[in-house]
Amino acid sequence: MDWGRCSRILIAVATWFCVGVINTSYAQSDPADRCQALAKVDFSGVTDTPTQVTSSTYVAGTNGDTASCLVEGYVTPTVGFEVRLPAENWNGKFIKRGCGAYCGTTESFWWDCTNHVNSGYACVVSDMGHRSTLGDAKWAYNNLQLKIDFAYRATHVATVAGKAITEAYYGNAPQRSYYMGCSTGGRQGMVEAQRFPWDFDGIIAGAPVINETGAGMRLVWTTAGNLDENRQQILTADKIPLLYNAAVSKCDAYDGMEDGLIDDPRTCDFDPGELRCGVGKNKDCLTEAQVDVARNIYSGPHTSNGEPLYTGGAMPGSELDWAGNYISTTGEPGRYYFMIGDMFRYMGFLPDPGPSWQPEDFDFDQDYKRLGMMEGLYSGSNPDLRKFRDAGGKLLVYHGWADYSVIPLNTVDYYELTTKTMGGAEATQDFFRLFMIPGMSHCSGGAGAYAIDYLSHMEEWVEAGKAPDMMMGHHPTEQTDRFGTDFPLDPDRIEFSKPVHPYSAPVP
Numbered sequence: 001m002d003w004g005r006c007s008r009i010l011i012a013v014a015t016w017f018c019v020g021v022i023n024t025s026y027a028q029s030d031p032a033d034r035c036q037a038l039a040k041v042d043f044s045g046v047t048d049t050p051t052q053v054t055s056s057t058y059v060a061g062t063n064g065d066t067a068s069c070l071v072e073g074y075v076t077p078t079v080g081f082e083v084r085l086p087a088e089n090w091n092g093k094f095i096k097r098g099c100g101a102y103c104g105t106t107e108s109f110w111w112d113c114t115n116h117v118n119s120g121y122a123c124v125v126s127d128m129g130h131r132s133t134l135g136d137a138k139w140a141y142n143n144l145q146l147k148i149d150f151a152y153r154a155t156h157v158a159t160v161a162g163k164a165i166t167e168a169y170y171g172n173a174p175q176r177s178y179y180m181g182c183s184t185g186g187r188q189g190m191v192e193a194q195r196f197p198w199d200f201d202g203i204i205a206g207a208p209v210i211n212e213t214g215a216g217m218r219l220v221w222t223t224a225g226n227l228d229e230n231r232q233q234i235l236t237a238d239k240i241p242l243l244y245n246a247a248v249s250k251c252d253a254y255d256g257m258e259d260g261l262i263d264d265p266r267t268c269d270f271d272p273g274e275l276r277c278g279v280g281k282n283k284d285c286l287t288e289a290q291v292d293v294a295r296n297i298y299s300g301p302h303t304s305n306g307e308p309l310y311t312g313g314a315m316p317g318s319e320l321d322w323a324g325n326y327i328s329t330t331g332e333p334g335r336y337y338f339m340i341g342d343m344f345r346y347m348g349f350l351p352d353p354g355p356s357w358q359p360e361d362f363d364f365d366q367d368y369k370r371l372g373m374m375e376g377l378y379s380g381s382n383p384d385l386r387k388f389r390d391a392g393g394k395l396l397v398y399h400g401w402a403d404y405s406v407i408p409l410n411t412v413d414y415y416e417l418t419t420k421t422m423g424g425a426e427a428t429q430d431f432f433r434l435f436m437i438p439g440m441s442h443c444s445g446g447a448g449a450y451a452i453d454y455l456s457h458m459e460e461w462v463e464a465g466k467a468p469d470m471m472m473g474h475h476p477t478e479q480t481d482r483f484g485t486d487f488p489l490d491p492d493r494i495e496f497s498k499p500v501h502p503y504s505a506p507v508p
Contacts, residue, residue, distance in 0.1 A: 031058065031067065031069065031087035031088060032058035032087075034069070034169060035056050035057065035058040035069035035070075035071075035085070035087070035169070036056055036058065037056075038053055038056040038069065038071055038165060038168060038169060039053050039054075039055060039056040041053065041168055043073075043161065043164055043165070043168075046160060046161060046164045047160070048157070048160070049075050049157040049160040049161050049164075050075065050076040051073060051074070051075050051076075051157075051161040051164065051165075052073050052074055052075075052076075053071055053072070053073040053165070054072050054073050054074065055070075055071070055072045055073075056069060056070070056071045056072075057069070057070045057071075057072075058070075058087070061087075064118075065114060065117070065118055066086050066087070066088070066089070066117050066118045066120075067086070067087040067088065068084050068085055068086050068087055068117050069083075069084070069085040069087060069169060070082065070083075070084055071083040071084075071085065071165055072106075073161070073165075075154075075157040075158065075161050077145065078129050078130060078145075078146070078149070079126060079127070079128070079129045079149055079153070079154045079157055079158055080106055080126065080127040080129075080131070081106060081124055081125065081126045081127070081158045081161060081162065082106040082113075082124065082125050083122065083123070083124045083161075083162050083165050083166065084113040084114075084116075084117045084122070084123045084124075085117075085122050085165075085166060085169050085170075086117050086118075086120055086121070086122070089120050090120055090122065090170055091119070091120030091121060092172070092174060092175040092176065093120070093121050093122070093174055093175065093176045093177070093178065094121065094122045094123075094124075094162065094163055094166055094174035094176070094177045094178070095113075095116050095121045095122070095123050095124075095177070095178045095179070095180060095455075096123075096124050096125075096126075096155070096158065096159045096162065096177075096178075096179045096180075096181075096199075096200070097112075097113060097116075097123060097124070097125050097179075097180055097181060097185070098155070098179070098180065098181015098182065098183075098184065098185020098186065098188045098189060099125070099126070099127070099128055099181065099184055099185055099188075100134060100182070100183045100184050100185060100443075101134035101135060101183065101184055101339070102128075102132055102133075102134055102135065102136060102137050102139075102150075102184070102342075103126075103127055103128035103130075103132070103134070103150070103184060104127055104128065104130055104131055104132030104133060104134065104136075104139065105127055105131070105132075105133075105134070106125050106126065106127050113125060115486055122162070122166040122169075122170075122174065124158055124159065124161075124162030125158075126154050126155065126158035127154075128149060128150045128154040128155070129145075129146050129149025129150055129153070129154040130146050130149070130150070135335075135338070135339045135342070136339075136342050137342040137343055137345070137346045137347050138342065138346055139346075140346040140347045140352075141345075141346045141352055141354065142351070142352055147347060147374070147377060148377060150347075150378075151191075151377035151378045152191045152195055152196075152377070152378075155188045155191065155192060155196075156192065156195070156196045156199060159177075159179075159192075159196075159199050159200075160199075163177065176201050176202075176459075176462060176463065177199065177200045177201055177202075178200055178201065178202045178203070178204070178455065178458060178459075178462075179192055179199070179200045179202070179203045179204065179205075180203075180204040180454070180455060181204070181205065181206065182205075182206030182207050182208075182443035182444075183206070183207050183208075183209060183405065183406060183442065183443055184209055185205075185206070186205040186206045186207050186208030186209065186397070186406075187205075187208045187209040187210065187212065187378070187380045188205075189203045189204065189205030189208065189395075190203075190205050190208045190210060190380030190381075190397075191379075191380045193205075193385060193388045193393060193395050194380060194382040194384075194385065194388070197385075197387040197388035197391050197393055198387075198391050200393060201392065201393060201394065201462045202393065202394045202395075202396070202458040202459075202461065202462045203393065203394070203395050203396070204396045204397075204398075204454045204455065204458055205395070205396070205397045205398075206397070206398050206399065206443050206454075207398070207399050207400065207403055207405070207406045207408075207411070207442055207443050208380060208397065208399075208406070208411060209380070209406050210379070210380045210381050210410055210411065210414050211310075211375065211379065211380075211381055211410060212343075212347075212348075212374075212375060212378035212379065213343075213348045213371040213374060213375045213378065214309075214310050214371065214375070214410070215310075215406055215407075215410070216340050216343040216344065216348055217301055217309065217310060217362070217364075217367075217368060217371065218300055218301055218310050218313065218407065219336050219339075219340040220301075220340055220341075220344065220359045220362045221296065221300065221301035221313075221362075221364065222296075222297050222313070222314070222326050222336070223326055223333055223334055223336050223337035223340065223359060224333075224337065224358075224359035224360050224362065225293060225296050225297075226293050226297075226326065226327060226333075226334075227333065227360070228289075231333075232331070233327060233328065233331065233332075233333065234289050234290055234293045235286075235290045235293040235294060235297075235327060236290075236327065237322075237323040237324075237327050237328065237329045239286060239290060240319050240320060240322050240323045240327065241319075241320070242275060242284055242285075242286070243272060243275070243286075243294060243319045244317070244319035244320050246270065246272075246274065246275055247262070247268060247270040247316035247317060247319065248260060248261075248262060248316075248317060250268065250269075250270045251265070251267070251268035251269075251270055251316060251317075254267050254268065260439075260447055261317070261438045261439040261447055261448055262315075262316055262317040262401065262402075262438065262439070263401075263438045264401065264436075264438070265315035265316045265317050265318075265401050265402075266315075266409075268315075268316040268317075270316050271295075272286060272290075272291050272294035272295055272298070273291050273295070275291070276288065276291050296313070297313055297314050297322070297326065298313050298314060298315075298316070299312070299313050300312045300313030300407070301313075301364055301368075302364070303364055303365050304364070304365055309364065309368050310407075310410070311407070311409045311410045311412075311413045312407055312409040312410075313407060314326075314404055314407060315401055315402065315403075315407070315408060315409070317401065317402045317439065317447075318402040318403065318404040318441070321402070321404035321405075321441055321442070321446075322334075322404060325404055325405070326404070336405075337359055340359065341357070341358065341359050344357060344359070344362065345357045347374065348371060348374055349367075349370055349371075349373065349374065350370075350373040350374055381414060383414065383417045383418035383420075383421040383422070384421055384422075385418060385421075385422060385431070385432065386422070388431070389422070389430075389431045389432075393431065394431055394432075394458065394461045394462050395431060395432040395433070396432075396433055396435070396454060396457065396458055396461070396468065397411060397415070397432070397433070397434045397435070398434070398435040398436075398437060398452070398454065399411045399412075399434070399435075399436055399437070399440075400436075400437045400439070400440025400441055400442065400443070400444075400446060400448065400450065401436055401437065401438050401439065401440065401448075402438075402439050402440055402441050402446050402447070402448065403440070403441060403442045403443075404441065404442060405442040406442065408436065411434065412434075412436070412503070415432075415434040415503060415505060416505040416506070418432065419505040420505075425504060425505055428505075429467070429502060430467075433467065433468060433502045433503075434502060434503040435452075435468075435471060435500050435501075435502060435503065436500075436503050437449070437450055437452070437473060437500055438498075438500075440473075444479075445479060447475075448473065448475065448498070449472075449473030449474055449475045449496065449497055449498035449500070450473060450474075450475065451473065451474040451475070451476050451489060452471050452472070452473045452474070452500070453471075453487040453488070454471070455487075456487065457471055468502070469501070469502065470499050470500070470501050471499070471500050472497055472498075472499055472500075473497065473498050473499070473500050474489055474494045474495075474496075474497045475494070475495045475496050475497070475498075476489060476493045476494060476495065477492075477493050477494070477495050478493065
């Protein structure tokens with residue numbers, strides 16, 4: 001007798017029975033009782049996603065928030081998740097929120113489900129398979145399973161588990177499923193479209209880290225390249241406004257409108273050498289060494305022979321965010337120096353070099369050749385989206401032209417390559433649209449009209465067939481939610497608005 005097969009059958013029957021009890025009593029039962037019952041359901045038989053619910057807690061509605069069922073659990077071995085289920089008035093939809101940086105938590109930060117639940121969505125978040133701070137990668141040290149989870153598995157299995165729990169609670173599977181995330185969360189969305197094209201009807205991916213190790217290499221180049229032999233910063237934070245003002249002053253009007261924004265920084269021919277100190281000019285200027293550093297930040301990494309290693313560097317108009325991130329205001333290296341150091345100590349190479357590795361150790365003539373070992377796990381760069389397209393999926397990608405963290409040229413390059421792969425601009429825009437936001441920083445913020453209701457546009461595209469030909473961006477009087485879940489905005493909080501249109505790839 002095949003005892004393994006018998007065990008799987010028994011588990012499936014038990015799961016069906018427990019879920020069935022909830023299903024048949026959904027309309028009549030108390031939402032708090034149904035929530036508590038989820039903790040007793042055996043989800044271990046969910047396909048490819050052995051799941052354990054560790055707690056299910058009814059959360060009463062307060063301060064205008066909808067009452068909900070908070071379900072916590074994990075998918076083996078260590079993918080932690082939280083599912084939030086509106087106790088009443090479920091809209092029949094499911095959304096998975098992405099995380100940021102190295103993830104490592106399910107606590108509300110960038111991926112807060114509250115507003116989604118208030119709108120009737122069932123919402124799930126994941127820690128991506130490990131517990132950590134957003135800025136450390138020590139969890140990955142010599143642990144291939146955790147790297148696989150972070151690379152692609154955790155998003156998928158948390159989605160599968162979240163849908164199973166949603167169906168158990170409401171008695172029906174979600175009618176529509178969406179994904180929304182930015183930065184690392186953007187990469188999660190791209191990976192989902194490429195590797196698990198049946199998980200979502202619509203994917204919103206902001207500022208995606210399409211090339212994980214390449215993006216890391218660019219930040220090593222930027223931060224370590226600003227240190228002299230005594231590990232002191234060459235380009236200092238007090239010079240940043242000088243660079244920003246000069247770039248915007250020169251290139252603002254290139255689009256025919258002076259609005260304080262560089263509409264397309266690729267057209268901006270600003271050279272920091274224009275600020276070089278010289279005879280009679282020793283104030284509000286840059287030394288020769290500072291000019292070289294600034295040029296390298298704009299150009300991106302290259303070999304000693306000048307061979308480019310990545311799709312460019314930071315764009316003109318992003319300078320104000322260099323302070324604190326690339327360049328410390330306290331004299332020591334900027335925060336990305338330490339954060340990206342952890343990537344290559346514990347994630348970027350195989351084998352991991354470990355704690356002794358420093359960003360200055362990266363050899364730009366040799367080490368870029370080693371990145372393919374791990375990039376094969378993390379990459380979100382496959383332009384073949386036929387399965388996602390054929391499944392009816394819609395992909396909306398957005399990126400700020402002033403993004404200092406994940407440079408926008410890599411996203412533009414991916415979109416243009418995908419356009420060629422998928423049969424041209426018209427065929428691609430049937431299911432995949434890219435929006436480049438002038439003046440927007442990383443995921444949000446900046447001088448531009450960065451607050452955009454992406455989810456409403458995606459719902460119209462998926463559910464009504466209305467593709468986003470234009471989205472209205474807003475610049476709030478104060479920082480709004482990072483990923484735009486607090487819509488509609490109060491008109492009194494809007495400083496100015498500006499339309500954004502889909503990016504058009506150049507004709508080959």
